[in-house]
Amino acid sequence: MEEVKSGLENVVVLETGVSSIDGTEGVLRYRGFDINDLVYLPYDAVSYLLIRGKLPDDNELAVYSATLNEKRELGEYVQNVVRACNFNIEAMDALRTTISYMSHCDPDLNDNSEEANLRKATNLIAKFPTIVAAFSRILKGETPVSPDPTLSHGANFLYMLRGSKPTEIEAEAMEKDFILSAEHELNASSFASRITASTCSDLYSAIITGICTLKGPLHGGARMEVMNMLDEIPAPEAAEAYVLEKIANKEKIMGFGHRVYMTQDPRTIIFKVLAKQLAESKGETQWYRTAENIENTLFAEFMGKRGKPLYPNVDFYSGVVYKYLEIPPRLATAVFAAGRISGWIAHCMEQYSDNRVIRPRAKYVKPAKTLKA
Numbered sequence: 001m002e003e004v005k006s007g008l009e010n011v012v013v014l015e016t017g018v019s020s021i022d023g024t025e026g027v028l029r030y031r032g033f034d035i036n037d038l039v040y041l042p043y044d045a046v047s048y049l050l051i052r053g054k055l056p057d058d059n060e061l062a063v064y065s066a067t068l069n070e071k072r073e074l075g076e077y078v079q080n081v082v083r084a085c086n087f088n089i090e091a092m093d094a095l096r097t098t099i100s101y102m103s104h105c106d107p108d109l110n111d112n113s114e115e116a117n118l119r120k121a122t123n124l125i126a127k128f129p130t131i132v133a134a135f136s137r138i139l140k141g142e143t144p145v146s147p148d149p150t151l152s153h154g155a156n157f158l159y160m161l162r163g164s165k166p167t168e169i170e171a172e173a174m175e176k177d178f179i180l181s182a183e184h185e186l187n188a189s190s191f192a193s194r195i196t197a198s199t200c201s202d203l204y205s206a207i208i209t210g211i212c213t214l215k216g217p218l219h220g221g222a223r224m225e226v227m228n229m230l231d232e233i234p235a236p237e238a239a240e241a242y243v244l245e246k247i248a249n250k251e252k253i254m255g256f257g258h259r260v261y262m263t264q265d266p267r268t269i270i271f272k273v274l275a276k277q278l279a280e281s282k283g284e285t286q287w288y289r290t291a292e293n294i295e296n297t298l299f300a301e302f303m304g305k306r307g308k309p310l311y312p313n314v315d316f317y318s319g320v321v322y323k324y325l326e327i328p329p330r331l332a333t334a335v336f337a338a339g340r341i342s343g344w345i346a347h348c349m350e351q352y353s354d355n356r357v358i359r360p361r362a363k364y365v366k367p368a369k370t371l372k373a
């Protein structure tokens with residue numbers, strides 16, 4: 001049997017047309033398009049690109065956006081599931097429960113045809129942000145807010161969360177967050193979703209697999225930990241000692257390091273600019289300056305001791321952006337999921353379209369035993 005690659009590092013397990021990462025140059029492309037260009041499109045166009053494989057023309061985009069608008073509202077039964085959630089949980093747990101319930105209501109639950117899955121896709125993409133916003137409001141004893149069809153996907157989320165329209169810069173940051181969070185090649189949650197899809201299980205089950213996998217702090221859960229860290233550090237000047245103590249205690253700093261990027265994660269560069277713009281627009285730069293001090297301290301520490309830097313990953317400055325957007329930490333991973341849903345669906349549909357069950361091997365390392373007569 002071949003050598004075991006711990007964590008499947010650098011193991012190529014499938015071919016994809018969904019996205020590509022150049023970890024040396026720091027380039028991320030969705031369906032061949034650089035994210036530095038895609039970030040100026042509406043999320044609706046990017047999600048269409050991911051799930052259908054091509055950019056929409058004006059008419060296709062108008063139809064797709066209208067469908068998302070139609071499907072955004074939760075309806076009484078789904079809203080009641082959100083209400084029934086135990087609130088000592090993260091929004092991610094409520095999302096998992098609610099999507100599972102939504103599957104019960106779908107007469108095409110086990111229909112894995114492209115047509116049925118595209119219909120399920122728009123429903124899921126439209127409803128993810130609504131579920132997260134409703135969870136947050138119900139948690140605070142507030143009534144959920146209905147979506148506003150005049151607003152973009154990102155602006156609508158902030159509107160449903162707060163009950164008031166976001167500023168232009170806040171809406172832009174949220175839209176870009178959803179785009180930058182939408183897809184990232186064979187990350188753990190997309191791979192996990194594909195494994196479920198490869199057994200010919202239904203799309204909801206595959207998406208729930210993605211939710212469960214994204215939740216962990218070594219994956220999407222890092223974003224919430226970054227927000228908690230920013231709350232723990234009392235002032236930008238305290239950041240250096242804080243992270244150096246963690247490093248001395250052999251603790252990881254959340255929002256740093258990556259399996260694939262050997263250089264700056266291109267999403268981080270965009271998130272950092274957004275964080276700075278939000279900080280300046282609100283006249284409150286403390287979190288941004290704290291974040292920069294953490295980044296600079298870790299860069300110097302790793303360069304000095306290991307001769308190679310430790311870079312922030314996508315969860316670091318997006319966590320700072322969420323602070324400025326007043327998104328509560330317990331919502332952070334679910335907001336990430338509300339962007340990533342398009343990527344999960346794209347991967348699952350690719351898997352269904354040319355499927356072979358994903359079933360690797362393990363090397364047994366314990367002795368064989370015999371039952372005594």
Ligand SMILES: CC(C)(COP(=O)(O)OP(=O)(O)OC[C@H]1O[C@@H](n2cnc3c(N)ncnc32)[C@H](O)[C@@H]1OP(=O)(O)O)[C@@H](O)C(=O)NCCC(=O)NCCS
Nearest residue numbers: 217218219222251252253254255256257258259313314315
């Ligand atoms: C992303 C991550 C899971 C990648 O894991 P990986 O490829 O298995 O890399 P490793 O965890 O083996 O890290 C390699 C080395 O860098 C160090 N390192 C990596 N990320 C680190 C971090 N965030 N803080 C401190 N040290 C870190 C590790 O301690 C390890 O050092 P060692 O060789 O002395 O043991 C890892 O960097 C991490 O746990 N980051 C924090 C969680 C996070 O932000 N996750 C979001 C990912 S987008």
